[in-house]
Amino acid sequence: MLKISMDSYSFLKDGQEEPKVSVIVVTYNSADFIGDLIQSLAQQTYKNFEVIFVDNNSSDNTVQKIWKVINNLKLSNVKVYRNDYNIGYGKAVNQVVKAVNDSKYLLIMNPDGFLSKDALEEMVKTFEKDVDNIGIIQPKILYTNGRINTYGNLFDRFGFIYLLKEGERENEVNINATDFFYASGACFLIPTRLFRKVGGFDPDFFLYADDLDLSWRVRLYGKKIVLASKAKYYHIGSASLGQVKISLLKYYYTLRNTMVSLIKNYSLKYLLLRFPAFLFSHLIACVFLEKTQGKYYLYSYFNSLFYLFRNLKRLLCKRKLVQKNIRSVPDSEIDKYITKYFLPLLWLKTKEINACA
Numbered sequence: 329m330l331k332i333s334m335d336s337y338s339f340l341k342d343g344q345e346e347p348k349v350s351v352i353v354v355t356y357n358s359a360d361f362i363g364d365l366i367q368s369l370a371q372q373t374y375k376n377f378e379v380i381f382v383d384n385n386s387s388d389n390t391v392q393k394i395w396k397v398i399n400n401l402k403l404s405n406v407k408v409y410r411n412d413y414n415i416g417y418g419k420a421v422n423q424v425v426k427a428v429n430d431s432k433y434l435l436i437m438n439p440d441g442f443l444s445k446d447a448l449e450e451m452v453k454t455f456e457k458d459v460d461n462i463g464i465i466q467p468k469i470l471y472t473n474g475r476i477n478t479y480g481n482l483f484d485r486f487g488f489i490y491l492l493k494e495g496e497r498e499n500e501v502n503i504n505a506t507d508f509f510y511a512s513g514a515c516f517l518i519p520t521r522l523f524r525k526v527g528g529f530d531p532d533f534f535l536y537a538d539d540l541d542l543s544w545r546v547r548l549y550g551k552k553i554v555l556a557s558k559a560k561y562y563h564i565g566s567a568s569l570g571q572v573k574i575s576l577l578k579y580y581y582t583l584r585n586t587m588v589s590l591i592k593n594y595s596l597k598y599l600l601l602r603f604p605a606f607l608f609s610h611l612i613a614c615v616f617l618e619k620t621q622g623k624y625y626l627y628s629y630f631n632s633l634f635y636l637f638r639n640l641k642r643l644l645c646k647r648k649l650v651q652k653n654i655r656s657v658p659d660s661e662i663d664k665y666i667t668k669y670f671l672p673l674l675w676l677k678t679k680e681i682n683a684c685a
Contacts, residue, residue, distance in 0.1 A: 347432035347452060349377040350520070354420045356384045358439040359393040361564055366397045368442035374449035378405045378431070382424050384414040418529025418538040425520070425528060434523055437515045441563040443467075450559035451517045463551025464518045464543060466511040467559035474498060477563045480508025480555055483540065484667040487586050487606035488613075505555045509547075509665045513539030515561035522546065526654050530588070530646070532639075536578055537585035544593045547665065550656045576623060583610065584632035591636070592647045598659045607633075613672070 351369060355362060369379055383391050391410055398406055409424065421436060428434065433455065435448060444467075451465050469477040476498055478491035492508050516539070526545040529538045543553055590603055610629065617625040636643065 346374065346376040347456070348430055349374070349433045349435050349448065349452065349517070350425075350428045350431035351377055351379045351435045351437065351448075352421055352424055353379070353381050353437050353439050354384060354417050355381060355386060355390050355394070355439045356414060357386045357388045357390060358383075359386070359388045359390045361440050362390060362393055363397045364442040365437070365439055366394065366401065366403070368445075368447075370401045370403055371445050372443065372448045373446045374452060377435070377448065378407070379403075380407045380409070380424050380428075382409040382411065382420045384411050384416070384420055416531070416534035418533050419531040422528040422531055425523060428520055431520055433517050434520050435515070435517050436513070437561070438513070438563065441469075441514060441561050443515070444560040444562075447556075447559040447561060448517075451556045454554065454556040454559075455517060455519075458552075458554075459519075461552050462554050463522055463546035463549065464511045464516050464553045465556050465559075466516040466553075467556050467561045468498070469512050469514050469561050469563050470498060472562050472564060477514070478512050479503055480553070481510050481512055481540070482667045482671060483509040483665075484669065484671040485602055485605065486609040486670060487590060487602070488609070488671040489540065489582075489586070490667075490671040503555070505557060506552060506665075508553070508555070509667070510540050510543030511553050513542075514563050517556075518546070522549070522551065525549065527649070530585075530592075532642075533585045533588070534581060536581040537589060540586065541589040541592070544589060544662075545650060545654050547662055548593060548650065548655045548657060576628065579623075579625060580628040580631065583628055584635050587632055587636055588643060588646075591643050592650050595651070595655075595659045598663075 353365065366379075369377075381394055383394075391408060394408055411420065411423075415423070425434065433452065435451070437443075447467050451467060455462055455465055466480060468479060471477050474497070476493045476496050479493045482490040482492055484490075491512075493503065523542075526542065526549055528542075530541050533541065546553065587606070590599065590606060594602065614625040614629045617623065
């Protein structure tokens, strides 16, 4: 059950014509870093926005910390909601979007990061230049040490993902603003109407790969995904999961939800071609990880398959909705943005470069 714990206040100025943005932040045990995010929002050069926090029943003092920082900064136009239990990331975002009324855009952000002062302004400005064709805009996402976290995410024909330019120095990299398949869920801007039209986040994903699935459906709807090169989001990364749980939890949900995304979003022809390749290549990857890392990667693999079989009827219903109600372009067009080479090779090469840097 969603409970409101703070009133909202008008933030609009007389005569202000900029499109309104609803900033949505889902928190879970985020007390250690939420203050930096709120501070960065208070310093934005773009002023026509509201902020909506939804907490998934944190066991720390996240909500109290949000209140404290808001009161100290004397911020207005903020809402804070709290769920009775952890309903998952995407489901919490969808829950809040239902209550958004007059905002043209949604800025969806992870709590473990913060924006440069002009980030929101640059993203909105980039969107307004080509509003009929752009579907999602993401900023440059950087680590707090200034190195690149991702300039957009790559996705190959075998279903492997890669963070574009991760670990490289920001000032040494030049890329085309559309050289990637999907936007990072850490921070992105999307029109409210489009988010609703393509069905929002899949509420069954809980964690991870929800950005892949949403971006894929946006592309199926015929929209572009673009990098706003002057906007920056500094990302701490996966902080709310804790260091011990990151690898297995992330691996399982990413693998499972990527399988679901393939089933939902590929045409039948491409699905029959690429899903067997996905299963085989990821089985080999799991065997390799099992031998080198000593973790239960094969368990995650077979548990993901069990999830598919257990929920096959539901998944086929979702697939039918995507193919009938959202798809407006063929997979031959989508395939232009899917990487043709084997991304794990690029990952291994990058790790060697970073180790020597």
